[in-house]
Amino acid sequence: MNVLIAGAHGGVGQHITEVLSESDHEATAMVRAESQVAEMEEFGVETVVADLTEDVAHAVAGHDAIVFAAGSGGEDVEGVDRDGAIGMIETAEAEGVERFVMLSAMNADDPENSPDALYDYLLAKQAADDHLQASDLTYTIVRPGALTDDPATGTIRTAKKLDRGEVTxxxxARTLVTALDMESTHGETFEMLDGDEPIEEALENPATE
Known part of the structure; x- marks a missing residue:
């Protein structure tokens, strides 16, 4: 597949780019600034500049799949995390993209019962997730817990709902890329944390109750 990585320069996005660059897929890294292009090209992938708050059709065109890992870092949750994501979903539909893997966040389905500091962010993620679920795209929505920079373990745990926790x-990134090719993740929304199950095995039935 020709895969577009939205948010390729971010913390998770760079890991996604690295994993995809070593896979059988053709990857394109989408960044928002020309100054980020050279850094991403070091991964050996094509790079395109596009701003999620503007038209992204030129970046989306020609791709079979999108891995969406973009985020505002809390600076513009409505413009990027909500409207930017929704705009990319709608552009993907218009451009004939078939597959969309979304990086969301734990408790995006329940922002009202989350810490006040996360409320606006989770509300934005909820709106984006809802829009993707209502689209015609073959989607997977992954909602990790608190993110860490520890080395990859290759093992996780997933379920429709999990207690709070951490994940690298x-x-x-490995989970998002692995999900691209697994039909068992089609139409599924699930949370994930560090765990003991190999990623591919966990994704065979990711949204257990």
């Missing part, structure tokens, strides 16, 4: 950015 590297393992989240």
């Amino acid at each position: 950015r590297a393992d989240v």
Whole structure:
């Protein structure tokens, strides 16, 4: 597949780019600034500049799949995490993209019962997730817990709902990329944390109750 990585320069996005660059897929890293292009090209992938708050059709065109790992870092949750994500979903539909893997966040389905500091962010993620679920795209929505920079373990745990916990950015990236090719993740929304199950095995039935 020709895969576009939205948010390729971010913490999880760079891990995704690295994993995809070593896979059989053709990857394109989408960044928002020209100054980030050279850094991403070091991964050996094509790079395109596009701003999620503007038209992204030129970046989306020609791709079979999108891995969405973009985020505002809390600076513009409505413009990027909500409207930017929704805009990319709609552009993907218009451009004939078939597959969309979304990096969301734990408790995006329940922002009202989350810490006040996360409320606006989770509300934005909820809106984006809802829009993707209502789209015609073959989607997977992954909602990790608190992200860490620890090395990848290759093992996780997943379920429809989990208690609070942590997971490495590297393992989240591997999970998003692995999900691309697994039909068992089609139409599924699930949370993930560090665990003891190999990623591919965990994704065979990711949204257990």
